[in-house]
Amino acid sequence: MPQGIELGGIDYVILIVYFLFVLGIGLALRRQTKTSEDFFLSGRSIPAWIAGLAFLSANLGAQEMIGMAASGAKYGIATSHFYWVGAIPAMVFVGVFMMPFYYGSRARSVPEYLKLRFDEKTRTFNAVSFATMTVFSSGISMYALAKLLELLLGWDFHASLWVSALIVLAYIYLGGLTSAIYNEVLQFFLIVLGFAPLVYLGLRDVGGWDGLVAKLDVVATSNGYAPGAWSHSWANMGSASANPMGVEWFGMAMGLGFVLSFGYWCTDFLVVQRAMAAHSMAAARRTPLIAAVPKMLFPFLIIVPGMIAIGLTHAGSDFALPKMADGSWDYTMVIPQMLAHYFPPGILGLGLTALMASFMSGMAGNVTAFNTVWTYDIYQSHIRKDATDAHLLWVGRMTTIFGILASVGTAYLAAQFNNIMDFLQLVFAFVNAPLFATFLLGMFWRRATGHGAFFGLVLGTVAAALHHGLTLPAAAPVGIKGGWLMAPPLHAYSSEMAQNFWTAIWAFCVCFVATIAISYLTRQKKTDADLAGLVYSLTARPREEQLAWWKTPEGLGALVLVLAIALNVVFW
């Protein structure tokens, strides 16, 4: 059992002040929200730095905070691959190369871009799978938050669930995307300023960076790895058996660094929506690049606490991670346990508020993406094609209520049947894995056709499912982990992570090849005029010659990449 937390009056005051500000921002924005574009796209009026921080914060949900800290304890500094390899290059790519098409086409959502570039069926396939996925992710986020509050503070599960859902509902209902974005910026600063003192105290306790590395060497050797397996990111990636992730460098670079990362950061409407809300093309292109700077520093805020926690636990200090029923460490308790251990009342309220803020920003990001895709890509394109703008705004607000209720329902479903959640997440992983191939071909190859894109996506999804059914991570039971098509499985991976990366690689390659082949076999129905602004070779390059070089997307992108490479080298 984890250590319980006793909150003082000062902690409740901090929490309540935060809730009042969150709701106040929604109320203040209410009058500004007059059209559906205001509600769904912030009237395309957001400055680059605000859109950038929201771009980052929308992704900073519960899974990120709790999951990355847990991975820091489980795998050490190699977890930074999810940032320096698995995020930064893709964020630079979407800003420099893809944003001109997303923003320039005036599409109001990612599925709508697919409609403009390909056809209705490709859009609908993407819209339906995306909308379902967002509801489930937001439900899982809510479930995790309520569960954590129950465990740590003894709060009632149902009350926590409904109160957090109603707060998110209120501020999105009132101010739409602008409200969500403004709150994400607030949440960003809260998360940074709430967790920074935790890292500071943890590092002091462990004896600074050198003390941490020495303790992690003990962790590594006692788990049967070479010393340094927890404190070097690349040095042990030569073979899958030499590092705790069980992944070799090629699977890491191709699976995570290319397919999964580009598939998420470049095509997921949850993040892309923030850039689409920016006030100009230049601001939209800078949005992911501005986000990349704090993103690459986040490992120090999120992963390092996990490393400190496992180091101290092994060294037998008075800080220890709790154990699960089966005797293994409960890595998901890193952040809550450290909050309870190091923070006295007062700053404890701040840390806990920061944790709640991260859950709520993840939830709100999903809900705003859901209501936009539902209203524009499903309702307006299939149910009521002649809807007026006022009607769409009303639908958006109703969809927000529906989306929140559906998420609460999902949270209860997660509480009841953990397996259903695992199964759904697996299906979504299959659907998402090939997506980047479709966008890459769509944006850079004008011959790609609607049939090619649609059937390429379907075949890529099938390939992902087949690969999962034919392989199995070492020591995993047949079923949800794979191996359900063949016994014994065709190939055994050294870890689940390696299997995931290779599922993505196969899905991407099959979708890429199938889209090209089917495009050649089918007729291109779109003329060059239709495709202007949607495909690279048919679009005028955006000109920004009046800016200093480091303010242009290309210059800023290059700068960000150099910094990311430097971090990889320093922690090699």
Next chain:
Amino acid sequence: MGLDIRTPIGLMFGIFGMLLTGYGLATSGSAIYERSLGHNINLEWGIVLLLFGGVMLWLGRFRRAGPRAS
């Protein structure tokens, strides 16, 4: 006129800063700081939050660059 987000951010962290600084002063030397390795972390971090809140308010007040409201 649009809302400049830096103003509410500045206000909120200003309030947090005052709360933590005040609480830190009131509990100075208390046993609760054994947890934070002997640091009066409320006082120290409260001052940081006050400074951050002040900078945000200053930026929001004198450098209007909020969203271009219609």
